[in-house]
Amino acid sequence: MxxxxxxxxxxxxxxxxxxxxxxxxxxxxxxxxxxxxxxxxxxxxxxxxxxxxxxxxxxxxxxxxxxxxxxxxxxxxxxxxxxxxxxxxxxxxxxxxxxxxxxxxxxxxxxxxxxxxxxxxxxxxxxxxxxxxxxGKKQKQAPAFSVPHLKRTIDRLDLSRPDGLRARALLLLGFTGAFRRSELVGLNIEHIEMVHDAADEVLVVTLPKSKANQAGNIEQKVIFYADNPAYCPIEAYKAWVALLAGRTQGPLFVSLKRGRPSEPGKPTDKRLADRRVNLLVKEHLGAKYSAHSLRVAFITTAKLAGQSNDFIKNQTKQKTDAMISRYTRLDDIIKYNAGRALGL
CATH class of the missing domain: 1.10.150.130 (Tyrosine recombinase, N-terminal domain)
Incomplete structure (x- = not known):
């Protein structure tokens, strides 16, 4: 050398x-x-x-x-x-x-x-x-979307086409798993497995590495079934994987090979690019959103639902409560204000 x-x-x-x-x-x-x-x-x-x-x-x-x-x-x-x-x-x-x-x-x-x-x-x-x-010090931050907005987005997807199935899986997994963009891009099929116990059947995602875990310690996220199959991340994952020709390893989110304009693209074995994931989020959720909005929306939605910081950190893998506060988007001072609940 x-x-x-x-x-x-x-x-x-x-x-x-x-x-x-x-x-x-x-x-x-x-x-x-x-x-x-x-x-x-x-x-x-x-x-x-x-x-x-x-x-x-x-x-x-x-x-x-x-x-x-x-x-x-x-x-x-x-x-x-x-x-x-x-x-x-x-x-x-x-x-x-x-x-x-x-x-x-x-x-x-x-x-x-x-x-x-x-x-x-x-x-x-x-x-x-x-x-x-x-x-000025104000940093532009990725906004959070609401669950109703996400559902409307899913409703507009053409699930008869591979690009629609891929978009649904990417949005629902990204949101419910509070994934960073780099983690979504890096997901492999062999990192994901269905786990059954006496109470639940869940999807467990193992992250070999992440932004906060460069040493390669085992980190896992859990994806749960949703009540409505149309918005269920596990069902969305299964439908997308079914298109991948029986693969048991390799990248989960891959690019599509385009045919004629009227024909749907076919999944390749090429990992979806980091930039492309961001563009897909903007294309479907709206231009003001980014791939980071998937993670931000999870944290904001969970806080509004009364979830504890410890429960949230179990999914996000953030280390401190300060990071939870930083990622929570409650900027609307009329909608999100304790003055509404003073009991007067």
């Missing part, structure tokens, strides 16, 4: 990390010089780091394009470079949350390159506070 990495001089004489240097060079070099069992664990760590960098890739491309345009060295980033980039993002109308995410991506890439980072410099923190005061 070991190789020599070149350094080149930028047009302003600053050191630039060569483009041929892998982001995980230091750990990769170490892996080539240790015992096989140590190398195995290092490689597992590298896989996780690659996934993190992939999630930030668009932000890093934006940052590197800014540096190239302004003849600046991106790695390691000078404090002045980072300050200019933050001001640039604010000037072009990026939200505070977006700017923070870009800085997180830059910080992570410095770690992966084994380079010192100025992202947490106190001067940059002062700049970020100034940007926050200038553009």
């Amino acid at each position: 070991s190789k020599q990495y070149k350094e080149q001089k930028g047009e302003k004489g600053l050191t630039v990390v060569g483009a041929d240097r892998p982001a995980l060079a230091l750990a990769a070099d170490l892996a080539s010089r240790v015992a096989p069992n140590v190398e195995r664990y290092l490689l597992r760590g590298l896989e996780g780091s690659d996934n993190t960098r992939l999630a930030y890739s668009a932000d890093l491309r934006s940052y590197e394009a800014y540096c190239k345009k302004n003849e600046l060295a991106p790695w390691p980033a000078a404090l002045e470079t980072l300050a200019g980039y933050v001001a640039h993002l604010a000037d072009v109308g990026r939200k505070l949350a977006t700017i923070t995410r870009h800085l997180s991506a830059i910080e992570k890439n410095h770690q992966l390159l084994g380079l010192p980072s100025a992202v947490n410099d106190p001067a940059l923190d002062v700049l970020r506070k100034g940007v926050a005061r200038e553009i």
Whole structure:
């Protein structure tokens, strides 16, 4: 794995990390010089780091394009470079949350390159506070939909076609399981099984990994039958899986191969893309919603039904009550107000 990495001089004489240097060079070099069992664990760590960098890739491309345009060295980033980039993002109308995410991506890439980072410099923190005061802190959040709205959406689907059956399964499983978009995309058929006991028959979904569970500890969600089969997530799941040609493993939600315009698409074995899941939610629930609305709507609906935070966290796998409060959408101060129930 070991190789020599070149350094080149930028047009302003600053050191630039060569483009041929892998982001995980230091750990990769170490892996080539240790015992096989140590190398195995290092490689597992590298896989996780690659996934993190992939999630930030668009932000890093934006940052590197800014540096190239302004003849600046991106790695390691000078404090002045980072300050200019933050001001640039604010000037072009990026939200505070977006700017923070870009800085997180830059910080992570410095770690992966084994380079010192100025992202947490106190001067940059002062700049970020100034940007926050200038553009405001309110982050755009995915709205929650109501159960009646979801039912109306399901009623409009053409269940004689594969795309209708897929949409019904995705919406109902996503909502009742409080799934993150990445979890829906990553679901495999072998992760899901019907479980019977003396009281219930339920669908148990095992998540090998999730956003909050990078170590691979076993996490499970339970999907229950609904009283009305038309809106039952388990029935929707069964109807969709029946179209997958008897598969017992592989991705649950797959793309459809289109034929002629009048013909329904046929399921492929290609996993549905992350972006496509978001577009499907918008297409069916409405443009203001996103895939994250499935999770938000579960939490909001459960809170309105009087469910405890502990019960909610059993499904969402969130760690704190503060996260439950953050995800609960009760913004309508007329509809959701304790002043209605004072008994006067």
